[in-house]
Amino acid sequence: MSEISENTASVLARVTAAALAAGRDPAGITVVAASKMNDAGRVREAFASGIGVFGENRVQEMLEKNRLGAYDGARLHFIGRLQRNKVRQVVGTAELIHSAESLPLIAEIDRCAGKASLIQDILLEVNIAGEESKGGFDPGDVSSVLDAVSAFGNVRVRGLMAIPPICSDPLDNVPFFESMTKLFVDNSIKKYDNVSMDFLSMGMSGDFEAAIACGANMVRIGSAIFGPRNYN
Numbered sequence: 001m002s003e004i005s006e007n008t009a010s011v012l013a014r015v016t017a018a019a020l021a022a023g024r025d026p027a028g029i030t031v032v033a034a035s036k037m038n039d040a041g042r043v044r045e046a047f048a049s050g051i052g053v054f055g056e057n058r059v060q061e062m063l064e065k066n067r068l069g070a071y072d073g074a075r076l077h078f079i080g081r082l083q084r085n086k087v088r089q090v091v092g093t094a095e096l097i098h099s100a101e102s103l104p105l106i107a108e109i110d111r112c113a114g115k116a117s118l119i120q121d122i123l124l125e126v127n128i129a130g131e132e133s134k135g136g137f138d139p140g141d142v143s144s145v146l147d148a149v150s151a152f153g154n155v156r157v158r159g160l161m162a163i164p165p166i167c168s169d170p171l172d173n174v175p176f177f178e179s180m181t182k183l184f185v186d187n188s189i190k191k192y193d194n195v196s197m198d199f200l201s202m203g204m205s206g207d208f209e210a211a212i213a214c215g216a217n218m219v220r221i222g223s224a225i226f227g228p229r230n231y232n
């Protein structure tokens with residue numbers, strides 16, 4: 001077996017175990033392979049070993065790999081920081097945009113989706129640890145953002161996403177995961193137009209089991225599947 005298929009088997013087994021330990025159905029957890037900096041061939045390898053959803057961070061890289069057929073037969077999500085001038089290239093290509101981090105960005109997604117005559121699914125990114133360096137809505141603003149998004153005709157909010165701080169101990173982020181789950185549940189109770197709170201996207205290679213234990217149903221896993229990224 002290749003490294004990627006061994007890693008994939010181990011990640012999927014760990015996701016299943018974490019779901020069962022939390023008393024949840026493993027089928028209800030979506031594994032998004034964060035495939036940035038891994039070329040089309042490596043994405044195909046991951047697909048062949050059982051990954052069905054890929055998440056990309058960079059628009060050009062995603063479009064190039066898409067042209068090469070990297071995601072054929074799979075689903076494609078956009079998980080990286082999205083500039084407004086690149087929205088047009090992502091809308092309709094990525095089935096779900098995890099990183100809807102501001103109202104102006106959502107307005108642009110809505111505008112581009114309208115032009116393309118489609119409805120774009122998005123997650124609201126929440127800056128759960130209040131980090132200066134990260135985008136995302138303040139937790140306290142989420143319900144008013146959902147209200148505002150109800151007025152848009154071409155976006156649909158499918159849930160929430162968070163990127164808590166990088167940590168050395170997988171349990172360090174548990175308080176943030178718990179706050180996200182509470183926010184997700186609280187905002188699922190009130191019904192808004194164009195909103196269905198289906199997905200809670202949190203947990204990465206270092207802490208996805210903790211995230212699942214706290215209530216994540218979508219995890220974004222990169223290096224545990226593809227190995228360490230080479231940033232040179």
Ligand SMILES: *Cc1c(COP(=O)(O)O)cnc(C)c1O
Pocket residue numbers: 034036057079080163204205206220221222223224
């Ligand atoms: C790269 C990335 C991940 C995955 O990170 P790993 O630690 O390699 O699992 C998850 N989410 C986002 C937004 C990313 O950019």
